[in-house]
Amino acid sequence: QVQLVESGGGLVQPGGSLRLSCAASGFTFSNYAMRWYRQGPGKERELVAGIGTGGGSTAYADSVKGRFTISRDNAKKTVYLQMNSLKPEDTAVYYCYAFYVREHWGQGTQVTVSS
Numbered sequence: 001q002v003q004l005v006e007s008g009g010g011l012v013q014p015g016g017s018l019r020l021s022c023a024a025s026g027f028t029f030s031n032y033a034m035r036w037y038r039q040g041p042g043k044e045r046e047l048v049a050g051i052g053t054g055g056g057s058t059a060y061a062d063s064v065k066g067r068f069t070i071s072r073d074n075a076k077k078t079v080y081l082q083m084n085s086l087k088p089e090d091t092a093v094y095y096c097y098a099f100y101v102r103e104h105w106g107q108g109t110q111v112t113v114s115s
Contacts, residue, residue, distance in 0.1 A: 002026035002104050004096045009109030012086055016113070020081040022096030022106055029077040032100040036070060036081045038092035038111075048094070049081060064090075086113045 008020040020036070035050040049070035050059045058070055069082040079096060091113050096106035 004098060004104055004106035006094065006096050006106045006109040009094060009111045011112045011114065013115050014087060014113055016086050017082070017084045018086065018111060020083065020094055020109060020111075022079045022081075024077045024079070024096075024098060024104075027098070027102075027104065029098075030074040032098040032104075034070075034072060034079040035097040035099075036079075037095045037097055038090075039095070039108075040089070040092040043092070045095070051079065083111070086111075088113050 003025045005023045006020060008018060010018065012018055030053060033050065033052055036048040037045050038048050039045040046061065048061050048064055049068055051057065051070045051072055055072045060068060067083065067085045072079040091111060093108040093110050095108045098104045
């Protein structure tokens, strides 16, 4: 059974940090490129960051570049999103996404940035 389980979301003040995790199971994690998406209230889902299978290739949306860092641990079958200098506009449900031959989505974790 394929699963992507996100964790680490929550309420944080502007300027704060959070680290999201996405634990994978049921497929060969190291074969899959991984991405984080987010969907804010009243907005379309958007790509936040992506990482290649080996972890050496990363890409970011302009809105998070320099503040967010995506990484992965293939031994732990986990992808991370370190989010620093958070802003209210980062408030969204964050989703983990895996793709290779097939694509898989996590259930999402809520991140709220508010004072």
